[in-house]
Amino acid sequence: MPYYLGIDLNDRYAMISYFQPNMSEPDTVSTVAGSEVYQIPLVLAKRRGLGQWYYGEDARRLAKTSEMICVDCLLKRAVNHESIRMEDESFEAEELLTLFLKKLILLPQKLGNAIYCDRLVITVDRLTRENMDVLWKVASKLGFAKEQFMVIDHRECFYFFALNQKPDLWVHDVYLLECNQDYLYYYALSRNTRTTPQVVTIAESSRQALGVERDADFGRILQKAFENKIISAVYLVGDGFDGDWMKESLVFLCRGRRAFIGKNLYSKGACYAAWIRDNEESWPYIYMGENEMKFNISLKVRNQGKLEFFNLISAGKNWFETRGECEVILNGSSEIDFWKQLPNSREAKIETLELTDIPQRPDRTTRLRITARPVADDKVEIEIKDLGFGEFYRSTDKNWRYMMSV
Numbered sequence: 001m002p003y004y005l006g007i008d009l010n011d012r013y014a015m016i017s018y019f020q021p022n023m024s025e026p027d028t029v030s031t032v033a034g035s036e037v038y039q040i041p042l043v044l045a046k047r048r049g050l051g052q053w054y055y056g057e058d059a060r061r062l063a064k065t066s067e068m069i070c071v072d073c074l075l076k077r078a079v080n081h082e083s084i085r086m087e088d089e090s091f092e093a094e095e096l097l098t099l100f101l102k103k104l105i106l107l108p109q110k111l112g113n114a115i116y117c118d119r120l121v122i123t124v125d126r127l128t129r130e131n132m133d134v135l136w137k138v139a140s141k142l143g144f145a146k147e148q149f150m151v152i153d154h155r156e157c158f159y160f161f162a163l164n165q166k167p168d169l170w171v172h173d174v175y176l177l178e179c180n181q182d183y184l185y186y187y188a189l190s191r192n193t194r195t196t197p198q199v200v201t202i203a204e205s206s207r208q209a210l211g212v213e214r215d216a217d218f219g220r221i222l223q224k225a226f227e228n229k230i231i232s233a234v235y236l237v238g239d240g241f242d243g244d245w246m247k248e249s250l251v252f253l254c255r256g257r258r259a260f261i262g263k264n265l266y267s268k269g270a271c272y273a274a275w276i277r278d279n280e281e282s283w284p285y286i287y288m289g290e291n292e293m294k295f296n297i298s299l300k301v302r303n304q305g306k307l308e309f310f311n312l313i314s315a316g317k318n319w320f321e322t323r324g325e326c327e328v329i330l331n332g333s334s335e336i337d338f339w340k341q342l343p344n345s346r347e348a349k350i351e352t353l354e355l356t357d358i359p360q361r362p363d364r365t366t367r368l369r370i371t372a373r374p375v376a377d378d379k380v381e382i383e384i385k386d387l388g389f390g391e392f393y394r395s396t397d398k399n400w401r402y403m404m405s406v
Contacts, residue, residue, distance in 0.1 A: 002278060003114040005105060006270025007122045008157075011073045013039040014100075015264050018108040019271035026271035028264040029107050031056050038264045040104065044096055045070045046086055055103045074100055075124075078134045094134060098141045105142065119277060121150045121270040123157040127291050132320045152273055152318070154178075154266055155187055155202045159287045160276060161269030162189055162233070163200070169233040169258060175225070176265070179240030182210045184218075186225055195344045197286045210240070219249035236261040286316040286343055293317050294378045295406040298339040298348075299370070301328060312372040315343040319374035327387065330366040334358045336384070338404065353402050355384065365389040378406040 001020050008015040015038045019026035028038045045059035045068045046052065054062055063070030069086045071077075077084065077093035084091045109115055120142075122135055132151055139149040152160075162174045174189040185205045192199040205225065210217045234257055241261055246253075253259050276283050288294065297313040312324030328336075334355045341348040358366070367387040374380050382402040388395035 002118045002275070003116065004271050004274035005108065005117050005120045006267045006272075006274060007101070007104065007120070008264070008266035008270065009042070009075060009122050009124055011042060011076045013041050014104055015039060015267040016104050016107060017264060017267040017271050018113055019268075019275060021275065026268040028267055031058075031107065038267070041072070042074050042100065043070060043072045044074065044100055048087065053099060053103075055100050071096060075131070075134075078138075079128075079130045094137060095141075097134070098138045101138060102142060117144075117148070119148050119150070119274040120144055121152060121274045121277075123152050123154060123266050123270045123273075125154050127151065127153045127318075127320060129320065150273060150277060150318075150321075152270070153289070153291060155204065155289050156287055156291070157266045157269035157273065158187055158235075159189060159200055159202060159269075159285075159289075160272040161265055162235075163285060164272045164276075165233070172230040172232040174233050174235075175231055176235045176237065179210070179236070179238040181240055182214075183207050184210065184221070184238070184240060188225070188229075191285070192344060197284050197343075199344050200285050200287045202287075202289060214245050215247050215249050218246065219252055222249060222252055231257045233258045233260070235259075235265055237263055237265050239263075288316060288343065290377065291318050291320060292377060293319050293322060293374060293380075294342070296339075296341045296343065297324070297372055297380060297404065298341070299326070299328070300337060300339060301326075302331075309339065312338075312370070313374065313380055315341075319377045322374060324372040325370065327367060327369050329364050329389075330368065332363050336368075336370070338382070340404070340406070342406070351404060353382065353384070353400070355400055357398070359386065359393070359396055359398070361389070361393055365393055372404075375403075380404045 001022060004019045006017045006026065015028060017026040017028040030036060030038050031040055040056040041060045043056065043059040045054045045063050048067050048069060059070060062068045071084055074093060074097040078097040082093040084093055084096065120139065124131060135151050158176045162170050175186055177184055177186040185207050188203045190201055208221055234253060293313055293315050296311060296315045298309045298311050301308060301310050310326055313322060336353050338351045338353065339348045340351055367389050369385045369387055371383045372380050382404055384400040386396045386398040
């Protein structure tokens, strides 16, 4: 049976959940048996003179002794390509982050779970080219193939979590409020039920402060956020909701809607993301976030005598990761039609690219490789390369490049 892992990762801590399709929901693992303290400090400690490493709470506790050397903020240090000197050795921060995650991934096995993981999904607050590159390198060092690994941001994680709950919890809009220390912001998830698949969007608020009158401030923020909205469920995450300070605001929060509080929503959402990636054909939604491609690009080709569309780029795919490629044989024209379509539209716009100075050859003797590489969520670089035609016509290695936008 497939086995999936989800990790919520930031510079302070990590949380790990696991999921199999026969489970009612993902389970989150604590390093303390029987505890619901799921946050595992992103810390490594090494015993002086030995190659003995500790991680998490053990590392933070042992770091107070003089016989240990401690290093924290592993994600930020890895993204910044730092080298860390420990005694007479120098360690790349990327290697130390890999070591931490290796120990973390082994944690669910101690509960009797599988050793082999079908897919790992790591979620971070924001995706950048820098943290994506680092996490993909780390995943490769951990032995994960490209098709076994994903990186998503917290908004997309919320999307997967919310739509895998009971239907009555997402029949209308769904909100997630995150509070850390004295600041909070919220995500508002909406579905367009008139499209197939349903297009899901998430609006994000600006960061808002909670003052001395924390309960009253929170209540005012809720009233403004929920104004003229029909909301099925609200999820509260973050350390800022600790303590018994929500009084009047909690009464308003639960009026006509369900509310849940916890800290492991993102690691559970990452597990759902891993599961859905293996079952995308039956998933009736498409998420349009800031990192997702905003349009489809297709070619109309003849395959084994039948006309069909070949999809180069799919809307809703993470533009950092997606890429399309195919080889075609030209038939009677030096022009190639690309079909561009928005996910919520049935109409497509045709953009025709002319291959200038293409070698003169008989019909069906020019083979081309077409590669589509997104450079943003609404821009794609198209590269077309002449491959020739076997021994009959040598490749000229001629390239054509175009920038295509929505």
